[in-house]
Amino acid sequence: MASNCNKGFADSYMLLKPEEASYFDLCAALIRGNLSKRNFVDSHAEDAFKDNLGHRWLVVLSVLAHKLLQLSSKPLALFGSFLEFSLNIVPLNGGFFRLLVNFFKGELVKPDPKSENYLSFIGSLDVRINLDDVVLCEDYKYYPALSMMASKASYNNAAFLKTTVEDIWKMEFVGFYDCWNEYQEKATTQLLIALDKQEGRHTYVVAFRGTEPFDADAWSTDIDISWYGIPGVGRIHGGFMKALGLQKSVGWPKELGERDPNLPPLAYYLIRDIIKKGLSENENAKFIVAGHSLGGALAILFGTILCLHQETFLLERLEGIYTFGQPRVGDSTFAIYMNQKLQEHSVRYCRFVYCNDLVPRLPYDDKEMMFKHFGTCLFFNRRYQLQVLQEQYNKNYFSLWCIIPMTWNAILEIIRSFIIAYQIGPYYREGWLLFGFRIIGLIIPGIPAHGPQDYMNSTLLGTIQKHFKEE
Secondary structure (H helix, E strand, O other): OHHHOOOOOOOEEEEEOHHHOOHHHHHHHHHHOOHHHOOOEEEEOOOOOOOOHHHHHHHHHHHHHHHHHHHHHHHHHHHHHHHHHHHHHHHHOOOHHHHHHHHHHOOOOOOOOOOOOOOOHHHHHOOOOOOOHHHHHOHHHHHHHHHHHHHHHOOOOHHHHHHHHHHHOOOEEEEEEEEEEOOOOEEEEEEEEEEEOHHHOOEEEEEEOOOOOOOHHHHHHHHOOOEEEEOOOEEEEHHHHHHHOOEOOOEOOOOOOOOOOOOOOOHHHHHHHHHHHHHHOOOOOEEEEEEEOHHHHHHHHHHHHHHHOOOHHHHOOEEEEEEEOOOOOEOHHHHHHHHHHHHHOOOEEEEEEEOOOOHHHOOOOOOOOOOEOOOEEEEEOOOOOEEEOOOOOOOOOOOHHHHHHHHHHHHHHHHHHHHHHHHOOHHHOOOHHHHHHHHHHHOOOOOHHHOHHHHHHHHHHOOHHHHHHHO
């Protein structure tokens, strides 16, 4: 499919086509190399491939994972629906005992996935929907905390978000949107837009939804390590670009041409037009862009395309880009370009990394690979202390030297799950689902560390305000 697309907007590229790869092809590529000659690879760059075993493994694993995800997409979605239904039916009926009573009386209340009180799996991990009152009085914490809260909330349905934004946050609900991915030919990108008018503010909040655990299409976006090299910008993760609204025929035109009006909107162009209209109506208005996990990658790439299109009006009103557990999105040239542009327009970019979170350490980064991090990286340890400002500790996660300290840290986090409400307050109480999720950390510490609970706590309990004052 990718080979039929116009790639004139890029000066180099390396595109993977999993649908054209047989398992024999993958084995042959792994053993013999010569990736550029394989029919499941489309490339145009002299240095597109490092002919070493490590790089071949990454390519083969990416293609293989994509194929397996597509095979298991329906069972995965069914399991996710069943799990979320189970998580919602108990509280909806007033607890497990009341659930049994209602069942035998024929009065069982069944959850509606489109209702305002239905929580997604991610939403069930951390059920908080209101900011701690403390943060409302601390200006340097407000936008990071609001960004994380909006990023976390965006995993839920439209009815839930509308009720939360209007009744709980006391903000204006602009909309929740399903956006089109031309390469997957589905509306697989979701985002929330709200308008904060509290305390004299007039700030639009844009929050991209991250990877849903049981969504094979979202996982396919994450593991697609294809890349495009944009002149003057650098090489960028192909999967994330497609999710943001990259078009097959023309790439990233500044103005959107004719397209089928029956198709859902493209994320980048939808946000740009809504925010531009809102800001033009109020000269004091500004906006922030945020996201957790995949959503964080889309958030920073949104800023990238604004820079590419020289959208000065929007960039001057962009207060900040806040990402949480964000994977790497581009190469060192891209990092230099974005650092320069964000400084030029005084845009604050803060990339929050909690402890041993696996996702911000992917895709793999070494001297031969393309993916790098950039900007201000706020690294929080288990105590929510700002430990380092650069991504140095366990850079690529897979380190034998870190197994013991990461496992020990996972044990301490399980213990903290019991006592944090007594130490800090009931607002930080953790439920049984999150406790069970933390148990996974005894096997893979980087998985529970990616959840929303600790990122939310980092913005509330961390010392980020001191760092902001120093900027």
